[in-house]
Amino acid sequence: MPKQVQHDGSKRESVRTDWTRAEIAALFDLPFDELMFQAQTVHRAHHAAGEVQLCTLLSIKTGGCPEDCGYCNQSVSADTELKATKLMDVRAVLQSAAQAKDAGSQRFCMGAAWRNPKERDMPAIIEMVRGVRQMGLETCMTLGMLEPHQAQQLAEAGLDYYNHNIDTSPEKYGEVITTRSFQDRLDTLENVREAGINVCCGGIVGMGETRADRVGFVHALATLPRHPESVPVNALVPVKGTVLGNMLADTPLAKIDDIEFVRTVAVARITMPLSMVRLSAGRESMSEATQALCFMAGANSIFTGDKLLTTGNAGEDQDAALLAKLGLRAMTGEEPMRKGCASC
Numbered sequence: 500m501p502k503q504v505q506h507d508g509s510k511r512e513s514v515r516t517d518w519t520r521a522e523i524a525a526l527f528d529l530p531f532d533e534l535m536f537q538a539q540t541v542h543r544a545h546h547a548a549g550e551v552q553l554c555t556l557l558s559i560k561t562g563g564c565p566e567d568c569g570y571c572n573q574s575v576s577a578d579t580e581l582k583a584t585k586l587m588d589v590r591a592v593l594q595s596a597a598q599a600k601d602a603g604s605q606r607f608c609m610g611a612a613w614r615n616p617k618e619r620d621m622p623a624i625i626e627m628v629r630g631v632r633q634m635g636l637e638t639c640m641t642l643g644m645l646e647p648h649q650a651q652q653l654a655e656a657g658l659d660y661y662n663h664n665i666d667t668s669p670e671k672y673g674e675v676i677t678t679r680s681f682q683d684r685l686d687t688l689e690n691v692r693e694a695g696i697n698v699c700c701g702g703i704v705g706m707g708e709t710r711a712d713r714v715g716f717v718h719a720l721a722t723l724p725r726h727p728e729s730v731p732v733n734a735l736v737p738v739k740g741t742v743l744g745n746m747l748a749d750t751p752l753a754k755i756d757d758i759e760f761v762r763t764v765a766v767a768r769i770t771m772p773l774s775m776v777r778l779s780a781g782r783e784s785m786s787e788a789t790q791a792l793c794f795m796a797g798a799n800s801i802f803t804g805d806k807l808l809t810t811g812n813a814g815e816d817q818d819a820a821l822l823a824k825l826g827l828r829a830m831t832g833e834e835p836m837r838k839g840c841a842s843c
C-alpha cells in the first residue's frame with residue numbers, strides 16, 4: 500500500500516476545500532457502518548493501512564498563562580494547584596527528546612503556556628528546534644500566537660510543524676475563550692503557512708458543544724485554503740478547577756458519547772483525506788474498543804508516553820500492548836509530508 504504522497508501536487512489539487520456545512524452534517528448523519536466504511540475507504544486510498552504515528556509531548560513552560568481557555572488548567576483563570584514553571588533549560592529538553600526517540604517516537608512536540616513567545620525566549624526556542632531536529636526527530640512547537648517574523652525565525656531553525664488549534668466551531672469559540680478571537684487563531688495559522696511550516700490544527704470534542712458545533716468545527720478545518728497536515732482531535736480532559744472541568748463534574752451527562760466522538764474522527768478523515776488525524780488528549784479515559792473504532796475511522800497518529808502536557812496519558816507499555824492487540828504498527832522513518840517541497 501503506497502504511503503500518503505502529500506508532496507504530489509496533483510493529489511493535493513484533487514483534495515476538496517469547498518465542503519459545505521450541509522455536506523458535513525450529512526456525513527455525521529450517515530448510518531454508523533456506512534460512515535466507517537467511507538472513512539476506512541478514504542483512509543486506505545491515501546495512507547498505509549495499519550500504521551500509527553507516535554508523537555511525544557513535552558511541556559517546556561508550564562502554567563501561568565494569561566489566556567482564559569475554559570478547558571485549560573494552565574490558565575491563570577483556573578483554580579488549580581498546578582505549579583507554574585519557567586522555560587526549561589535547553590539541555591533538559593534535549594534529554595527528554597532523546598528518551599522519546601529511544602521509545603520509538605517519530606515526532607517531538609514542545610508546548611509552552613504562553614499567549615505568545617517573547618523576543619527574549621526565541622534564542623532558546625531556536626536552539627531546542629535545532630537540537631531536536633539533529634536527533635532525527637520531527638519537531639513540533641505550540642507557543643501561542645506568532646508574528647510573521649517569529650514564524651520565519653522558527654522556519655529558518657528548521658521547525659517542521661506548528662500546533663495551533665481552532666478548538667471548536669467559530670460560533671462556540673467565544674463561549675470557551677474570551678482573551679483572543681477565532682480570527683486571531685486563523686491569523687497565526689496564516690503566518691505559519693506563509694513561513695513554510697507545516698500546520699497542526701484541530702480542537703476538542705466534549706466541551707458541551709452541539710452536533711452543529713462539531714459540524715462547524717470540521718467545516719472550519721476542511722475549508723482552510725490548505726488542510727492542516729496534522730489534525731489533533733482531543734477529547735476534553737476535565738480538570739477540576741477549570742470552567743469546563745467543573746461543568747462536567749456538575750453535569751456528568753455532558754460527557755461526549757463515544758460513538759459521537761468516533762463519528763467526528765471519521766468525518767475529519769473523509770473531509771481531510773491527506774491529513775494525519777491524531778487521536779490526542781483524552782485517550783486515558785477511553786476504552787480500548789473506542790480507541791480501536793477511532794483507528795478504524797481513520798485516526799493514524801497518537802500521543803504516546805505517560806504524560807500529555809500536564810495531565811496523564813496511557814503510557815508507552817499500554818500503547819504498545821494496544822497496538823499489538825489490534826495488529827497495528829508504529830510508523831517508522833520519515834513521514835513524506837515535510838516542508839521544503841517545491842510542488843506544495
Ligand code: SAM
Pocket residue numbers: 570571572610611612613614641642643644662663664666701702703733734735736737738780781808
Ligand atoms: N498555549 C498554546 C496554545 O493554546 O496554542 C499551546 C498549548 S495548548 C495546551 C494546546 C491545545 O491543547 C489546546 O489548543 C487544546 O486544544 C488542547 N488542550 C488543552 N487542555 C486540554 C484539555 N484539558 N483537554 C483536551 N485538550 C486540551
Ligand code: DTB
Pocket residue numbers: 556608610641662664701702731732733736779780806807808809810811
Ligand atoms: C493538541 O491538540 N493536544 C496536545 C497538543 N496539541 C499540544 C495537548 C493536550 C493537552 C491536554 C491537557 C494537558 O495535558 O495539559
Ligand code: SF4
Pocket residue numbers: 564565566567568571572573574575611612613614643
Ligand atoms: Fe494558555 Fe494554551 Fe492553556 Fe489557552 S490552552 S490557557 S493559551 S496554555
